[in-house]
Each structure stands twice: as C-alpha cells, then as structure tokens.
Amino acid sequence: MIPALDIDPFCKAFFDDPYPAHAAMRDAGPVVYLTQYDVHAVARYNDVRAMLLDWGSYTSARGVGISDFAKEKPWRLPSLLLETDPPLHDRTRKLMDKVLSPAAVRGLREAFADAAELLIDDLLARGTFDAVRDLAEAYPLTVFPDAVGMPAENRRFLLPYGNMVFNSFGPRNSFFEAAVADAEPVLAWVQAQSKRDALSTTGFGAAIHAAVDDGDIAEAEAEVLVRSLLTAGVDTTVNGLCAAVYCLARFPAAFEQLRADPSLARAAFEEAIRLESPVQTFFRTTTRDVTIGGEMVPEGTKILMFLGAANRDPRRWDQADTFDMTRRNAGHVGFGAGIHACVGAVLARMEGELVLAALARKVSRLEITGEPKRRYNNTLRGMASLPMRMVAG
Numbered sequence: 002m003i004p005a006l007d008i009d010p011f012c013k014a015f016f017d018d019p020y021p022a023h024a025a026m027r028d029a030g031p032v033v034y035l036t037q038y039d040v041h042a043v044a045r046y047n048d049v050r051a052m053l054l055d056w057g058s059y060t061s062a063r064g065v066g067i068s069d070f071a072k073e074k075p076w077r078l079p080s081l082l083l084e085t086d087p088p089l090h091d092r093t094r095k096l097m098d099k100v101l102s103p104a105a106v107r108g109l110r111e112a113f114a115d116a117a118e119l120l121i122d123d124l125l126a127r128g129t130f131d132a133v134r135d136l137a138e139a140y141p142l143t144v145f146p147d148a149v150g151m152p153a154e155n156r157r158f159l160l161p162y163g164n165m166v167f168n169s170f171g172p173r174n175s176f177f178e179a180a181v182a183d184a185e186p187v188l189a190w191v192q193a194q195s196k197r198d199a200l201s202t203t204g205f206g207a208a209i210h211a212a213v214d215d216g217d218i219a220e221a222e223a224e225v226l227v228r229s230l231l232t233a234g235v236d237t238t239v240n241g242l243c244a245a246v247y248c249l250a251r252f253p254a255a256f257e258q259l260r261a262d263p264s265l266a267r268a269a270f271e272e273a274i275r276l277e278s279p280v281q282t283f284f285r286t287t288t289r290d291v292t293i294g295g296e297m298v299p300e301g302t303k304i305l306m307f308l309g310a311a312n313r314d315p316r317r318w319d320q321a322d323t324f325d326m327t328r329r330n331a332g333h334v335g336f337g338a339g340i341h342a343c344v345g346a347v348l349a350r351m352e353g354e355l356v357l358a359a360l361a362r363k364v365s366r367l368e369i370t371g372e373p374k375r376r377y378n379n380t381l382r383g384m385a386s387l388p389m390r391m392v393a394g
C-alpha cells in the first residue's frame with residue numbers, strides 16, 4: 002500500500018516551514034500519494050537520486066511540473082533542454098555544455114570577482130541594506146546578463162520572468178496566478194532578447210547562435226535555448242546567494258570559520274545549497290509501470306521529487322539540519338543528478354564562491370536587523386526581504 006497524505010506542498014503554510022512535512026513524507030514510505038493533487042512523491046535521498054538517474058523510466062518530456070504535456074497544452078513553448086529526453090536532450094545539452102564549459106566560465110572569473118568586491122565594498126559603505134534586493138539580486142543581475150551579452154535596459158524583467166516560470170511548475174494556484182498577472186510585456190521582452198540581433202557578439206547568447214552557423218541547431222532552436230539561459234540564470238543564483246547569506250547570518254560560528262579561512266567560500270556555498278535547496282522540487286512522469294521500494298506505480302504517473310527533503314534526509318546526512326561547511330556534502334541533489342544535472346552549476350558555484358570570499362575577506366560582522374520575509378514560489382525557496390547590517394573588518 003502506498004501511503005496517502007493530505008499534505009499541500011504548494012501552500013503558504015508549507016513554504017513557511019516545510020521541514021515537518023518533509024519528514025512526514027520521508028517517514029511514510031519510499032513513495033507516497035498526495036491526495037490534494039493526485040500525484041505521487043518521493044522525499045528520501047536514495048529514491049530521489051535513483052529517479053534523477055533513471056531518465057528512461059522517468060521522463061522529463063511530459064513536463065517537469067505538475068502539468069502533464071501528454072494531457073494538457075504547455076503554457077509556454079516547452080524547453081529544448083529541461084523538458085526533453087534523449088536523443089533531443091543530448092543534442093541541446095551538448096551545446097549548452099560547451100557554452101557553459103569550465104573553460105568558458107573561467108574566462109569570466111576576473112570580471113565576476115571584481116563585481117563581487119565592488120558590491121561588498123558598496124554594501125559596507127551603506128552599512129544597512131536588504132540582503133535580497135541589494136546583494137542576492139543585485140549581483141546576478143549584473144554579472145549574468147553581462148555574460149549572456151544582453152543590453153543594460155530592463156534587466157530586472159528577468160526576475161518576474163523567472164518567478165513566472167518557476168511558479169508554473171506547480172499547480173495553477175494563487176502564486177502562479179499572481180506571477181503571470183502581467184506576463185505579456187515580460188514574455189514579449191524575453192522573446193525579443195533571445196534573438197541573435199539583440200545580443201552582443203561575444204557572450205553566451207552569441208555562442209548559442211553560433212551553433213546555427215555550424216549547422217548544429219536551427220535558428221528557432223537557438224532562440225529557445227537562449228530563453229533557457231534567461232529563465233535559469235538569475236532566480237536560481239539569487240536564491241542560492243540568499244541561502245548562503247541567510248545561513249552565515251544565522252550561524253555566526255560558521256561565519257567566523259569562513260573569515261578565518263576564506264578558501265572555504267566554495268564549500269560554504271555548496272553547503273548552503275544542500276541545506277536550503279533553492280530549487281526545492283521537480284516532477285517526472287513514469288514511462289512504464291515501475292516499482293519504488295516494492296510498490297507499483299503505473300505508467301503515466303506524475304511523481305514529485307523533493308530535492309530539498311532528500312538534502313536533509315537523516316538516512317543520508319548526519320546532523321542533516323545543521324549548516325556545516327566542512328562536511329562531505331558531495332552527492333547532494335540541490336543541482337540535480339544524472340543527464341539533467343544543472344548545466345549552469347559551474348557558473349553558479351563561481352558566483353557563490355566569489356561573493357562569499359569577498360564577504361569573508363572584508364566583513365567582520367553580519368547581522369540580521371529586521372524580520373526576514375519569505376518569498377512564496379511553487380518551486381524556489383528563498384526570501385523577499387532580509388534586512389541586514391554589515392561591519393567592515
């Protein structure tokens with residue numbers, strides 16, 4: 002028997018404190034049925050990871066949200082990367098692997114490091130600020146569109162666009178409706194920004210469009226792949242940086258440890274991703290009757306993978322709820338796993354490392370000075386506001 006639970010993982014109360022519900026789902030069994038949405042779910046580390054690795058049994062091509070593309074028309078043109086399986090996925094992923102390769106990202110390191118230093122200096126001069134708007138959003142909104150090769154105007158549109166898409170993976174609830182309320186101008190802007198002529202000749206965008214000349218992809222495909230960059234490149238790292246700053250502010254001993262050894266910056270960012278899991282969930286759809294922990298789940302079933310619950314599963318992690326930048330956190334699923342593992346992780350990790358290293362070298366005190374406000378999103382975990390004071394040292 003698959004346990005049936007009436008947990009709603011897409012409501013405010015759940016987002017305010019998902020951890021008791023995560024534990025209830027993990028403890029109920031390897032796979033559970035969520036009555037409110039008529040979907041199955043996995044929340045234990047081993048089962049989430051196994052599902053991520055078995056793309057043949059668990060397809061992404063029917064959408065990685067709750068909506069089944071085999072039954073419902075997708076709300077936007079499906080992604081050629083996220084919402085595909087091999088062989089199509091292999092072709093687009095190969096290109097994105099090249100565009101976002103470690104060598105390509107390394108070439109941006111100095112510019113990204115300068116931007117991180119400048120940002121922290123500026124925030125120290127101000128003393129008090131909002132760590133979401135002025136740090137977690139400000140940094141990716143500068144460095145990422147620059148790297149893509151976008152013009153300076155309207156970059157902030159990337160935030161509502163990401164908010165829209167990441168809400169769209171969940172049900173058509175009030176969070177989704179609010180996010181798409183004024184969608185038209187944002188969608189039109191994103192589409193226009195994806196065109197070759199809208200982009201500089203040197204960035205990631207140009208690199209994607211260059212593959213058209215090589216005959217690797219069609220022009221229309223290049224535009225949809227640039228759209229993937231614009232969707233995935235800002236909100237994710239915003240919430241990753243937010244998670245890291247929020248962890249360091251709540252665990253002062255950890256911040257002291259980082260200050261004492263700024264070379265821990267990369268490990269600190271990774272641990273924040275494990276603990277907070279900015280991308281909380283994705284769905285898969287079964288391509289055949291499968292068994293999960295001995296329970297049969299029929300073909301065509303939507304299964305919700307709780308990455309955030311897997312990353313705090315006590316079956317896998319000692320002191321799962323504790324931030325510990327020296328733990329061995331490799332294997333966390335905050336960046337996914339398998340063929341769809343985050344293609345932007347190299348860039349995200351560099352951004353996290355550089356911002357945290359600048360904090361470690363320049364800041365002696367990090368202090369939350371007001372009520373943190375959560376941002377509600379059907380997929381992303383993060384804050385809307387985090388009032389903070391920093392002292393140089």
Ligand code: PQP
Nearest residue numbers: 080082083229232233237280
């Ligand atoms: C988490 C691709 C990737 C990145 C797309 C798309 C959207 C979101 C993400 C999720 N994503 N990190 O539209 O192709």
